[in-house]
Amino acid sequence: MPGGSHSVELPGIVCVIVNFSVMVQGITPEMSGADTGELLSAVQIEIGVGAPDPSGGAVAVSGLPAPEDERLAALRRYDILDTAPEPGFDRITALAARLFSVPVCTVSLVDECRVWFKSKVGWQGAQVTREESLCSWAVLQEETLVIHDTRLDRRLRGNPLVHVEPGIRFYAGAPLITADGFKLGALCIIDTQPRERFDAEQRRTLADLAAIVVDELELRRSLRQAACTAVALGESERRFRNMADNAPVMVWVVDSTGVCTYLSHSWYDFTGQTEQTGLGFGWLDALHPEDREQAKATFLEALGRRAAFCLEYRLRRTDGEDRWVMDSAVPGLGPEGQFEGYIGSAIDITERKHTEALRAVLLEREQLARAQAEDANRIKDEFLATLGHELRSPLNAILGWVQMLRGGRLNPAAQVNALEVVERNARAQNKLIEDLLDVSRIITGKLRLDVQPVELTTVITAAIDTVRPAAEAKNIKLVTVLDPKAATVSGDPNRLQQVVWNLLSNAIKFTPKDGRVQVELSRLDSCVEIVVTDSGVGIAPAVLPHVFERFRQADSSTTRTYGGLGLGLAIVRQLAESHGGSVRADSPGVGKGTTFTVSLPVGTMRYPEAESGVHPGEPN
Numbered sequence: 001m002p003g004g005s006h007s008v009e010l011p012g013i014v015c016v017i018v019n020f021s022v023m024v025q026g027i028t029p030e031m032s033g034a035d036t037g038e039l040l041s042a043v044q045i046e047i048g049v050g051a052p053d054p055s056g057g058a059v060a061v062s063g064l065p066a067p068e069d070e071r072l073a074a075l076r077r078y079d080i081l082d083t084a085p086e087p088g089f090d091r092i093t094a095l096a097a098r099l100f101s102v103p104v105c106t107v108s109l110v111d112e113c114r115v116w117f118k119s120k121v122g123w124q125g126a127q128v129t130r131e132e133s134l135c136s137w138a139v140l141q142e143e144t145l146v147i148h149d150t151r152l153d154r155r156l157r158g159n160p161l162v163h164v165e166p167g168i169r170f171y172a173g174a175p176l177i178t179a180d181g182f183k184l185g186a187l188c189i190i191d192t193q194p195r196e197r198f199d200a201e202q203r204r205t206l207a208d209l210a211a212i213v214v215d216e217l218e219l220r221r222s223l224r225q226a227a228c229t230a231v232a233l234g235e236s237e238r239r240f241r242n243m244a245d246n247a248p249v250m251v252w253v254v255d256s257t258g259v260c261t262y263l264s265h266s267w268y269d270f271t272g273q274t275e276q277t278g279l280g281f282g283w284l285d286a287l288h289p290e291d292r293e294q295a296k297a298t299f300l301e302a303l304g305r306r307a308a309f310c311l312e313y314r315l316r317r318t319d320g321e322d323r324w325v326m327d328s329a330v331p332g333l334g335p336e337g338q339f340e341g342y343i344g345s346a347i348d349i350t351e352r353k354h355t356e357a358l359r360a361v362l363l364e365r366e367q368l369a370r371a372q373a374e375d376a377n378r379i380k381d382e383f384l385a386t387l388g389h390e391l392r393s394p395l396n397a398i399l400g401w402v403q404m405l406r407g408g409r410l411n412p413a414a415q416v417n418a419l420e421v422v423e424r425n426a427r428a429q430n431k432l433i434e435d436l437l438d439v440s441r442i443i444t445g446k447l448r449l450d451v452q453p454v455e456l457t458t459v460i461t462a463a464i465d466t467v468r469p470a471a472e473a474k475n476i477k478l479v480t481v482l483d484p485k486a487a488t489v490s491g492d493p494n495r496l497q498q499v500v501w502n503l504l505s506n507a508i509k510f511t512p513k514d515g516r517v518q519v520e521l522s523r524l525d526s527c528v529e530i531v532v533t534d535s536g537v538g539i540a541p542a543v544l545p546h547v548f549e550r551f552r553q554a555d556s557s558t559t560r561t562y563g564g565l566g567l568g569l570a571i572v573r574q575l576a577e578s579h580g581g582s583v584r585a586d587s588p589g590v591g592k593g594t595t596f597t598v599s600l601p602v603g604t605m606r607y608p609e610a611e612s613g614v615h616p617g618e619p620n
Contacts (some may be wrong), residue, residue: 072112074182078217079224081109081116088216089119096189096209097121100202104166104190107213108135108173115185123166123190132161138173138186144203145186147171149194170195172203174210176217187213223337230333250325250346252283253332256339258303267346272318288314288322295327306331306339312349324350397425436567442574449492449578456521456528456600457482459493463500464519470508471517479518486523489600491579496600499575502568503532503596510594511536523602527581530598539587539594547585548573569596576600 075081089107097105104122108115115133117126130136137155138145147153150162150169162168170193173186187210250270253262263278271278271286278286287295291313302309310328317323329344401418404410410418441447464478471478489496500519507517511534520531539547550570569585576583581600587593 071182071184074178074180075109075111075184078184078221080118080217080220081111083118085119086220088220089213092187092209092213092216093119093121096187096206099205099209100172100189102170102189102191104168104188106135106188106190107176107185108133108138108188109176109185110135110139110183128161132159134159134161134168134171134190135173135186135188138188139175139183141173141175144172144174144206146198146203148196148198151194166190167192169193170198172198172206174203174206176210176214178214179218184214184217186210227333227335227337230337231335252329252344252346253341254303254344255341258300258341261341270317270348271315286316288316290314302329303342315346323348324353395425395429398422398429438567438571442571447574447578449495451490451492453488454491454493454496455488456486456496456530457484459497460500460519460521460530463497463504466501467504467508470505474508474511474513474515476508476511476514477516479516481518481520481522483522486521486528489528489579489602491600495575496579499572499598500530500532502572503530503598506568506596507532507534507536507594510534524599526602527599528602530600531595533593533595535593537594538590538592539585540590541587544585544587548583572596572598 093105093107097103102122105120106117106123107119108117110130110133113130114127115130115135117123134147134150134156147156148170150156150159150171156162168190170191171188173188175186176184178184187206189206248266249264250267251262251264252260252267254260258281260279260281260283263273263275263283267278267283268274273282273286276282284292284296295311295313298309298311308328308330310326312324312326314322315325325346326349327344327346329342332340332343334340398421401422405415405418438447460480460482464480468478504517504519511517515535517535518531518533520529520533522529522531548569550567573583576598579600581598583596583598586595586597
């Protein structure tokens with residue numbers, strides 16, 4: 001060139017530029033990411049990432065996974081190189097060969113200067129040099145490397161594995177990437193015929209199998225670490241046995257067949273057994289008969305799996321007392337990881353079991369007591385609020401009308417009305433107080449009954465006459481179906497009338513206007529039944545079991561809507577039971593009415609024929 005004595009050869013550079021231009025123009029939007037990656041890899045070869053061997057042979061691998069020293073350290077921590085074939089890896093290569101229909105599949109691990117095969121199908125030899133191995137290119141990739149035709153790939157020009165034996169034409173390698181990012185090698189599939197297509201699904205499948213290879217490496221490493229631990233335990237066995245004889249727990253050892261070969265002195269002292277009666281399977285005889293089969297089954301099942309176990313059973317002590325013990329064991333492994341039996345210990349936990357049982361009982365009682373206390377406290381608060389309201393309402397009315405009467409501002413007609421209001425509210429307040437006193441007498445056992453023969457028809461009629469004004473005020477139809485031959489009972493007529501009156505008052509209270517209330521008296525075997533049925537608001541199924549409890553109504557809004565302390569039905573039950581009878585409530589549901597049935601035993605005297613001409617069952 002002018003101006004200098006040095007000459008530069010341009011043809012090679014021009015060739016590279018031309019080839020690079022052609023390759024870049026070959027990248028189209030329709031190409032997959034993997035195909036684009038392969039084309040770019042070829043571009044890297046053209047621009048110097050891989051350089052041809054001076055002798056015209058294969059392109060040498062000029063790049064290595066960095067940092068290489070850390071990658072090699074990661075590979076050696078698995079202690080896998082130059083080990084015997086293992087079924088776990090062989091199954092993966094055999095499966096890959098079948099899935100992809102290839103004659104050759106290998107698990108290839110890239111060492112410092114070689115590629116060693118942990119598992120192989122259809123390949124002769126245990127290793128190849130790193131320079132001639134196609135796997136050396138695969139570990140440079142983040143994803144699966146696919147070469148559809150090796151003889152068209154410039155990187156493999158002159159490679160003996162391609163151009164001589166075994167004549168590789170198709171290659172795919174998925175890198176073996178550890179959890180911390182090191183590429184140990186590749187899972188490779190090879191064919192002696194080129195393949196035009198290796199789609200994305202096949203690439204993902206090969207990558208998944210490569211991940212399984214890495215999982216198998218991790219599992220193998222974990223198992224070997226466990227085996228080393230077992231070796232250390234085996235070496236300390238002699239010292240352990242020496243300490244076991246003086247330990248405060250009972251120690252035992254069984255061999256790989258489950259036969260007990262050692263029991264500590266504490267076992268013999270506790271159970272009274274000897275070596276002759278305890279070793280082998282004789283130790284089972286010291287267990288409680290009810291626990292023996294279950295303990296044996298648990299032990300044998302764990303023995304079959306070579307797994308650790310823990311169980312609890314009762315052990316007969318020398319004084320004849322059955323004591324709870326916790327028995328736990330771990331498998332003992334030899335230097336090569338072989339199962340050699342179990343080392344276990346049994347600890348007396350009787351006191352702990354008793355404490356746990358007592359704690360459970362106390363906790364259950366405490367929870368029940370707390371729930372009852374909270375419920376009682378809620379009911380008490382609601383009752384007190386209701387009591388204050390129910391007592392205050394008639395008092396306010398009485399005081400108001402009394403003040404108006406005292407002021408002389410009412411005409412004679414208004415004065416009569418005022419006196420009726422005062423009387424009605426005074427009676428209402430008196431009824432509340434009487435209910436409270438009745439409950440108090442019942443609770444303290446001071447309720448007294450004036451027992452005599454009672455004609456129930458007379459009692460029912462009197463109760464109906466008492467509630468009739470309240471029924472007429474709501475236009476409620478009162479229907480009676482009274483059997484005059486129903487019989488006479490022994491009881492307190494006033495208290496029995498109170499029972500009927502409470503049921504009728506309750507029915508009228510909870511029955512809307514234009515409703516219907518029916519009272520029926522009938523004989524059933526040796527009992528007489530008084531049945532009060534209404535067409536009122538009904539009772540929800542969840543509330544039915546509680547309607548006869550003191551201070552209970554369906555909910556707090558019921559008290560505000562209908563009034564009352566929730567004592568009437570509780571008094572009915574107590575009075576019915578005091579007469580040797582019972583009461584029950586039935587309701588199809590909310591809005592479908594309610595039926596209360598009082599059953600009383602028949603008296604022992606003869607009953608005169610009724611003079612009434614009403615036939616039993618005929619409405620009156």
